[in-house]
Amino acid sequence: MTRRKIIKTTLITIGVLLVIGIGTGLYLFNMPHRDVQNTKSDYLLSANEIVQEYLNDKDAANKKYLDAEGESKVLEITGTVAKIDTDFNGQKVVLLQSNESKSGVSCTFPLDFIEETPIVIGQTLTIKGVIRSGAEYNEDLDMYENVLLDKCSLINNK
Amino acid sequence: MKNSAILMFLMTVVTLTTAFAQSGDKLVSSETHIKFFSTTPAEDIESNNFKSVSTLNASTGEIVFSVPMQSFEFEKALMQKHFNSDKFLDTSKNPKATLKGKLDNLEAVNFNKDGVYNATVTGDLTINGVTKPVTENVTFEVKGSEILLNSKFNTTLADHEIGFSKGKPSTNIAKTVEVTVVAKYKQ
Numbered sequence: 001m002t003r004r005k006i007i008k009t010t011l012i013t014i015g016v017l018l019v020i021g022i023g024t025g026l027y028l029f030n031m032p033h034r035d036v037q038n039t040k041s042d043y044l045l046s047a048n049e050i051v052q053e054y055l056n057d058k059d060a061a062n063k064k065y066l067d068a069e070g071e072s073k074v075l076e077i078t079g080t081v082a083k084i085d086t087d088f089n090g091q092k093v094v095l096l097q098s099n100e101s102k103s104g105v106s107c108t109f110p111l112d113f114i115e116e117t118p119i120v121i122g123q124t125l126t127i128k129g130v131i132r133s134g135a136e137y138n139e140d141l142d143m144y145e146n147v148l149l150d151k152c153s154l155i156n157n158k
Numbered sequence: 159m160k161n162s163a164i165l166m167f168l169m170t171v172v173t174l175t176t177a178f179a180q181s182g183d184k185l186v187s188s189e190t191h192i193k194f195f196s197t198t199p200a201e202d203i204e205s206n207n208f209k210s211v212s213t214l215n216a217s218t219g220e221i222v223f224s225v226p227m228q229s230f231e232f233e234k235a236l237m238q239k240h241f242n243s244d245k246f247l248d249t250s251k252n253p254k255a256t257l258k259g260k261l262d263n264l265e266a267v268n269f270n271k272d273g274v275y276n277a278t279v280t281g282d283l284t285i286n287g288v289t290k291p292v293t294e295n296v297t298f299e300v301k302g303s304e305i306l307l308n309s310k311f312n313t314t315l316a317d318h319e320i321g322f323s324k325g326k327p328s329t330n331i332a333k334t335v336e337v338t339v340v341a342k343y344k345q
Binding site for chain 2 (some may be wrong): 028029031032033034059062063066067068069070071072085087088089091093101104108132133134138141142143145147150
């Protein structure tokens with residue numbers, strides 16, 4: 001009786017472990033992409049603030065905002081629309097930058113973004129997105145690079 | 159009075175010269191696409207990046223690309239995590255890859271005349287914080303005021319100290335990956 005019980009328990013344990021193992025494997029393989037828009041914002045900043053933080057100390061800013069596995073901080077950036085573009089993927093790109101600033105925050109909206117009210121140059125907007133890289137003066141390019149936000153959406157489109 | 163007039167004149171000259179020196183013939187492109195493709199018997203992996211900035215100096219032939227590494231998008235979320243991790247490209251420490259190069263045969267390319275031109279670029283490719291000299295083929299398609307750069311080359315990951323030492327990702331990614339670069343400049 002006891003021997004049969006041991007065998008039974010062992011088999012059940014192995015079975016459960018197997019199911020967990022396969023389940024975890026399948027989950028990891030099919031893990032959904034991070035839903036940036038339903039992630040709570042980590043920081044609320046103006047375009048000037050984040051640009052200045054990067055220009056002051058790039059390494060410290062990278063440490064603060066970039067994540068080792070690419071799940072970097074979700075930011076809400078407020079600024080003035082300086083430029084509206086489309087990238088090679090057909091995604092809308094809005095640059096938030098003030099006149100006196102050397103660089104700005106370049107925000108890329110997903111392909112399925114619906115612009116309910118047209119975004120216009122000079123307008124003040126708050127845009128939420130995940131940071132991909134920071135602002136810096138790039139010697140090779142001989143120009144300032146922007147902070148990049150991806151997976152963007154509008155916060156207060158008034 | 160005379161002195162201040164001279165000073166004014168000098169200042170104007172300096173301002174104008176720096177203004178011209180900065181604009182020069184340098185074209186800036188933010189319409190770029192960088193793709194890499196890895197194939198092994200286990201699986202094919204593709205990733206796209208549309209967020210690079212590039213400059214092309216039509217009079218000196220200098221070409222620069224700055225590639226934000228966390229902007230590479232993968233079909234599978236786990237692949238993207240692996241790619242960014244410190245076991246692979248360590249993108250929080252090295253957030254950008256750069257190519258700084260120069261055309262070897264600038265005279266073969268006429269940026270002011272429509273046509274397709276073949277050229278080679280020699281320069282330094284920095285990925286994962288490791289710089290290696292490279293020479294790659296590029297084509298320029300000049301059409302009106304637009305210049306389209308195209309290049310396809312292979313990069314050996316070990317050259318840039320990239321690679322999983324063990325585990326599934328080390329066998330599922332090729333030792334050499336194919337990189338495709340496209341950039342559109344407007345002059």
